[in-house]
Amino acid sequence: MAKSRNPEGKEAVPTASFEFEPFGRLPAEIRTSIWSAAASLPICTPGVCFFAERDKASEEEPRLLVQEPRNKALLETNTEARDVALMSGGPTRTYDPDRDILYISEDQIAFKHFINGPEWVTKIRHLAIAFSWTTWGLHISIAMRRLHSLETLSIVWPDSSGTFDFRASVELPADKSAPLRRLTEEELRGLTIEADFMSSTSTGDFQVQWSESGLENMKRVEEQMDVYCSPEETGDHLSPLWDSGANRLRLRYEGRHFQPVPAQAKFQSLR
Structure with missing residues (x-):
């Protein structure tokens, strides 16, 4: 037991120490089991669920899972705990539509299945789509007529800075626990989309050339969504998210980017 002193310098009551000093003398297999058990505990932080096409072999809907980041405390404890955490990966849990982001990639088959099929889409609150869409x-x-609960629509960018061709693809992170970071307005202003190609029509070829900032792109997305989802365009299939008074969708738009998981620093050896 350790003793603490109050501000007047008087000796106070003993305080408990949470450091288990004999831990390093436990057999290696027991220590590994303890680290593994700790690594598997869910952190329950909001994460990203990667939507994929259904399993063609079984014709069943894909399991909606979220991989959480590796336990930061274990990564910073010692070499042994770090090795177990890195080998175990982050814990996996079921997708929670109330707080997690559902990500739709550039896979057109999966995308069509998403907008036409599953009933659970009515519960999604946070949706992210690849920049190419x-x-x-x-x-x-x-x-939109089925996304009754949607609150946030995020556009996922290929990177957080620089200039991109309008056909640029979003590279899926190797580590599915990579955070989908929200880009600031300043970062969106610093991003640039460019198009420069020849288009063929029945009257001949012509050059298409344009450029816009990330912020301009986000505003254009918002305007187009309001046009495409308006009563004039949808008729009897008006989205439940349509605000007739404001003449627009009740949605928050965000730009995001998959932030790489940083390499871990050196750690202390097991004592």
Whole structure:
């Protein structure tokens, strides 16, 4: 037991020490079991669920899972705990539509299945779509009549800075626990999309050339969504998210980017 002193310097009552000093003398297999048990405990922080096409072999809906980040406390404890945490990976849990983000990649088959099929989409509150869907047509507007609970629509960018071709792809992170960081307005202003290509029509070829900032792109997405989801466009299939008074969708739009998981620093050896 350790003793603490009050501000007057008087000796206070003993305080408990939570350091288990004999831990290093336990057999290696027991220590590993303890580290493994700790690594498997869910942190329950909001994460990202990667939507994929259904399993063609079984024709069952894919399991909706979220991989949480590795236990930071274990990564910073010692070499042994770090090795177990890195080998175990982050704990996996079931997708929670109230707080997790559902990510729709550039896979068109999976995308079509998403907007036409599963009933659980009515519970989604936070949806993220790959950047390419904003330049090849906002087909996501078709799903708005079923996304009753949607609050946030995020556009996932290929990177957080620089200039991109309008056909740029978003690279899926190797580590599925990578955070989907929200970009600031300043970062969006610093991003640039460019298009420069030849288009063929029945009257001949012509050059398409344009450029816009990330912030301009986000505003354009918002405006197009309101147009595509308006009563004039949808008729009897008006989205429950449509605000007739404001003449727009009740949605918050965000730009995001998959932030790489940083390499771990050196750790102390097991005592």
